[in-house]
Amino acid sequence: MEPEALEICPYNPHHRVPLSRFQYHLASCRRKNPKKAKKMASCKYNACHVVPIKKLEEHEAVCVSRSTMEEEDSLCPLKVSLPSSDTNCHPTFKTLRPGG
Secondary structure: OOOOOEEEOOOOOOOEEEHHHHHHHHHHHHHHOHHHHOOEEEOOOOOOOEEEHHHHHHHHHHOOOHHHHHHHHHHOOEEEEOOOOOOOOOOEEEEOOOOO
């Protein structure tokens, strides 16, 4: 059996985490390192990509997950309808179909 790939934690580079547990580890390590977490941000294309805030824009411009997200958005865009003042406060989401 092949060993699972390890990811390096952005909050503590001494942490090497199996990819299957990485998302859970990020949440835990973020809570344990609040000072460092304030200086970090998650990529809008992949929440497991955590980078310094100053480098976020640069990362998102070249993110490998970007093309996947853009393909999904073009296949199934969402339209958000905000409720009128006399209805409940929850927005509704509608899938747009070609031609309407």
